[in-house]
Amino acid sequence: MTGPRRPDRDPAARGARNDRNNDANDANTETPMHQDSAATGVIGVVGAGTMGIGIAQCLAEAGHRVVAVDPEEAALADAPARLRNGIRLATMFRRAPAAVAMDQALEAVTWTTRLQDLASARFVLDCAPERIPLKEKLFRELDDVCPPEAVFATVTSAIPVNRLAAQTARPGQVIGTHFMNPAPLKDTVEVIRGPRTTDATLDTTLGLLTDLGKKGIVVADAPGFVSNRVLMLTVNEAATVVQQGTADPVAVDRIFQECFGHTMGPLATGDLIGLDTIVDTLYVLLECTGDQRFQPCEKLRQLVADGHLGRKSGQGFHRYPAPVTTVEAMAPPLDERRPSAQPVRAMEKATENGGTSRDAL
Secondary structure, three states: OOOOEOHHHOOOOOOOOOOHHHHHHOOOOOOOOOOOOOOOEEEEEEOOOHHHHHHHHHHHHOOOOEEEEOOOHHHHHOHHHHHHHHHHHHHHHOOOOOOOOHHHHHHOEEEEOOHHHHOOEEEEEEOOOOOHHHHHHHHHHHHHHOOOOOEEEEOOOOOOHHHHHOOOOOHHHEEEEEOOOOHHHOOEEEEEEOOOOOHHHHHHHHHHHHHOOOEEEEEEOOOOOOHHHHHHHHHHHHHHHHHOOOOOHHHHHHHHHHHOOOOOOHHHHHHHHOHHHHHHHHHHHHHHHOOHHHOOOHHHHHHHHOOOOEOOOOEOOOEOOOOOOHHHHHOOOOOOOOOOOOHHHHHHHHHHHOOOOOOOO
16 A cells, blocks of 8 residues: 655656645746635545546646545556546647646646545545445545545445445535546536435535536436436447347447437447446446346446457447547547548537536546
């Protein structure tokens, strides 16, 4: 296990970190980072996968100081480089510039394997894998480590907020924030208010999202909430259609795009989320609801078993030029042959019209 790793100690994040006093002296040329406050202070992100890195980027570019935790050294090894790449790519597609420059944003994030380094965090976002026992254990540990006033926001795809809140002595300070992927380009977050979530917790969460340039749509607590209660069934049924030979993946997605006007079809959306995450989320919904419609179909299970996880592996229901994540993932698959499928325009449409896809970690 390692302690906090500042970007200047990691060769992937170039440049030395300025001393806080020097930052203050240079305030006339750089946007200052947010000062600690009762509402936020240091913000923790648990999980340095696609979603964790994306959310850390949103926070850092808005001027917040971030402590990003992942127990896997391998995940942290290239995390600063992935963050830098995410900022660079997001700059190409966003409408307005970030609140702080790239170097400031990179310096704002501390990387560590130790949950104990969240001891001063006032707000923590859980981007751990979508597995109930893992997340329940995480919330018990966070409850022991973090100050009593800290708010815990889970970025779960489907686990009821109240189930995770029950693992803590602060159920009123637990809330769901279902970010969509890629987080830096999606301006709306599904906010899940648990039955014991307080008004103050909701206000703090919505205030933070506003600070990130995002808006929250508040829904009640239930397995899968709104987005994934509907989307996971759609992806599973679309995969079943392919499995049964009714249509190939390109035809399935074209129906949704050209007949319904969706930016992405359900199978391309599944590829963007990550088919392993789709399967994990379906199993969570199956456990939490008992509804056999959430049993992952054979086609989905086989693709995951074969390592065809979607865009992040280079192949899922569609083939992709190379394994990609975050902003690059908005380009169309190689086997999408529609004349209108221009890569740049597809990325523009995706960022304009939004979507319901995400990667849990």
